Amino acid sequence: MTAGARVEVIGLSAAYGRTQVLHDVRLTIEPGGWLAVIGPNGSGKSTLLRSVLGFQAHDGLVRIDGIATRDMPRRERARQMAYSPQRPVLPEAVSTRDYVALGRTPHRALLAPPRSVDRQVVEDVMERLGLDGMADRLLRTLSGGEQQRAVLARALAQQPRVLLLDEPTAALDLGHAQQVLDLVDRLRRQDRLTVVSSLHDLTLAGQYADRLALLSGGRVAVEGSPAQVLTATALQTHYGARAEIVASASGPVVLPVRAPG
Amino acid sequence: MTTTAGNRRADRAAGPPPARPRRRAALALGGTGLALLLAMLIGVGVGAIPLAPGAVVATLLDRAVGTVGLHVPGGLQGSDAAVLLQLRLPRVLLAALVGAGLAISGAAYQGVFRNPLADPYLLGAAAGAGLGATLVIAYVPAQSVGPVGIVPLAAFAGALVGVGAALALGTATGGSHSATLLLAGVAVASFLAAGQTLIQQQNSEDLRAVYGWLLGQLGRAQWSDVGLVLPYLGVACAILLLCGRALDVLAVGDDEARSLGVHPGRLRLIVILAASLATASAVAVSGLIGFVGLIVPHMARRLVGGAHALVLPVSLLTGGAFLVLADLVARVVLAPAELPIGVVTAFIGAPFFAGLLWMGARRR
Numbered sequence: 138m139t140a141g142a143r144v145e146v147i148g149l150s151a152a153y154g155r156t157q158v159l160h161d162v163r164l165t166i167e168p169g170g171w172l173a174v175i176g177p178n179g180s181g182k183s184t185l186l187r188s189v190l191g192f193q194a195h196d197g198l199v200r201i202d203g204i205a206t207r208d209m210p211r212r213e214r215a216r217q218m219a220y221s222p223q224r225p226v227l228p229e230a231v232s233t234r235d236y237v238a239l240g241r242t243p244h245r246a247l248l249a250p251p252r253s254v255d256r257q258v259v260e261d262v263m264e265r266l267g268l269d270g271m272a273d274r275l276l277r278t279l280s281g282g283e284q285q286r287a288v289l290a291r292a293l294a295q296q297p298r299v300l301l302l303d304e305p306t307a308a309l310d311l312g313h314a315q316q317v318l319d320l321v322d323r324l325r326r327q328d329r330l331t332v333v334s335s336l337h338d339l340t341l342a343g344q345y346a347d348r349l350a351l352l353s354g355g356r357v358a359v360e361g362s363p364a365q366v367l368t369a370t371a372l373q374t375h376y377g378a379r380a381e382i383v384a385s386a387s388g389p390v391v392l393p394v395r396a397p398g
Numbered sequence: 399m400t401t402t403a404g405n406r407r408a409d410r411a412a413g414p415p416p417a418r419p420r421r422r423a424a425l426a427l428g429g430t431g432l433a434l435l436l437a438m439l440i441g442v443g444v445g446a447i448p449l450a451p452g453a454v455v456a457t458l459l460d461r462a463v464g465t466v467g468l469h470v471p472g473g474l475q476g477s478d479a480a481v482l483l484q485l486r487l488p489r490v491l492l493a494a495l496v497g498a499g500l501a502i503s504g505a506a507y508q509g510v511f512r513n514p515l516a517d518p519y520l521l522g523a524a525a526g527a528g529l530g531a532t533l534v535i536a537y538v539p540a541q542s543v544g545p546v547g548i549v550p551l552a553a554f555a556g557a558l559v560g561v562g563a564a565l566a567l568g569t570a571t572g573g574s575h576s577a578t579l580l581l582a583g584v585a586v587a588s589f590l591a592a593g594q595t596l597i598q599q600q601n602s603e604d605l606r607a608v609y610g611w612l613l614g615q616l617g618r619a620q621w622s623d624v625g626l627v628l629p630y631l632g633v634a635c636a637i638l639l640l641c642g643r644a645l646d647v648l649a650v651g652d653d654e655a656r657s658l659g660v661h662p663g664r665l666r667l668i669v670i671l672a673a674s675l676a677t678a679s680a681v682a683v684s685g686l687i688g689f690v691g692l693i694v695p696h697m698a699r700r701l702v703g704g705a706h707a708l709v710l711p712v713s714l715l716t717g718g719a720f721l722v723l724a725d726l727v728a729r730v731v732l733a734p735a736e737l738p739i740g741v742v743t744a745f746i747g748a749p750f751f752a753g754l755l756w757m758g759a760r761r762r
Contacts, residue, residue: 211659211660226649226654230704235705295658
């Protein structure tokens with residue numbers, strides 16, 4: 138039903154007041170690819186995602202399959218890109234089904250009731266994400282992992298071509314983080330979705346994304362495959378971290394090293 | 399995912415049994431609509447001169463079909479008919495309109511600010527109306543402009559000026575963020591309230607008239623008042639009812655609303671303007687009636703959940719019924735004297751809501 142799109146970020150700069158947060162960021166994500174944006178706290182990861190979505194005033198250009206997003210009407214942009222923020226706002230007294238159904242907003246008139254095709258998409262997405270048993274439960278009563286799946290379901294109900302996930306595993310333990318990332322990976326392979334996500338866990342980022350971009354001070358410091366980006370030197374330079382990189386079958390593992398003494 | 403069959407069964411057992419949403423919605427709307435009709439029938443029937451419900455209905459039907467030359471027998475005669483048509487009916491209708499307007503505005507404000515403590519007076523509508531009313535009570539000798547009382551006019555204008563000032567200040571300083579708007583509302587409201595207090599102090603002989611207005615009254619309700627509020631209230635309520643689904647989108651936060659193709663600032667402005675128009679017209683004819691706009695939306699949410707497409711109409715109907723009954727209490731309890739209706743709404747509303755909270759806590 139959907140197919141991934143090529144995303145190009147060209148010369149993107151952004152500022153909060155006089156503080157420059159992003160400097161001339163250039164990135165290209167191929168259709169169906171997964172780019173993880175990594176970098177220390179305050180390096181501009183969230184701002185980059187929000188700028189790509191057009192929420193944040195910026196210079197430069199974002200193109201989806203060659204079309205500049207700034208020339209797209211708001212609703213058209215919402216049919217191309219879906220977003221899951223770092224801390225999703227979960228409305229009170231709303232059922233999981235009604236929440237997921239919000240994802241259909243860009244596909245129908247804002248004031249109109251859902252059509253049967255909207256309801257069908259919502260049911261399908263919830264079944265795919267294992268939420269069908271909790272459709273009538275209040276969103277706020279779900280566990281953390283279930284809530285994150287509900288947010289993903291809402292994004293998928295938009296039937297986007299690009300999925301932008303800001304720290305999708307921030308609130309989850311390791312097992313639930315792996316479940317969510319496995320799920321995103323499965324969805325991207327099945328639907329050929331293009332995924333852009335920020336991830337603070339470097340080992341998970343290297344295991345799931347096919348490309349990494351390390352942001353540091355608002356610039357892309359290193360970009361490439363996980364093995365190219367995750368090096369002890371890069372982590373020392375940009376994170377001020379002491380770490381060893383251990384090669385494993387599923388990708389480089391970042392092993393923190395305690396300071397001697 | 400790895401949820402086992404056993405877990406799923408536990409999930410289902412944990413919450414309330416899954417209601418059929420559409421049937422529940424129809425039930426809630428029908429139930430509250432019926433409650434409003436019943437409240438109005440009781441409202442026009444009870445008083446110093448009791449009027450039988452059957453005769454009331456017959457009279458109203460007779461008037462309704464009289465225009466096409468038909469006649470319904472069994473209606474009220476003479477002075478009873480005059481009591482119904484000239485005194486009770488405009489008053490009950492006005493109470494229903496004001497209650498409905500305040501309640502739906504409250505629900506809209508709470509939705510737009512994602513804040514359960516928001517009420518229709520939040521952005522300076524009350525303070526502006528208060529200042530406007532106080533100004534004309536103190537300084538303007540005329541009682542009316544044409545058929546319209548001067549106090550309602552001044553209160554209406556004051557409420558709109560108050561909200562307008564808060565919106566202008568808020569947008570000038572912080573775009574359309576809800577926190578900036580709220581703070582701008584606080585600043586404008588305290589400034590206007592200070593102005594009102596100053597005028598009151600300088601004209602202490604008018605204090606009683608000002609207080610009487612501030613506490614809210616429907617005792618002098620006339621058909622002209624109904625005519626004054628109906629167009630504004632009608633337009634405002636229609637806009638708010640249409641915005642229900644859009645408010646649901648706004649409930650997930652500004653960034654996510656944007657990602658769903660909605661312009662949160664523009665939507666917030668439209669809803670605030672419509673809700674303020676409803677509030678200003680309600681305040682103009684009734685004074686400052688507290689509690690309805692704050693509490694009725696919570697009652698509605700307890701009845702029907704959080705979806706605004708349902709919370710808004712249920713608030714509208716419940717608010718109308720609630721204020722009709724409150725006004726009934728206000729004029730019956732100390733008859734022939736009247737209590738200020740603002741006192742009644744709080745006196746019967748607060749314990750009722752406390753009970754609702756208590757029952758909700760026990761159910762959990």
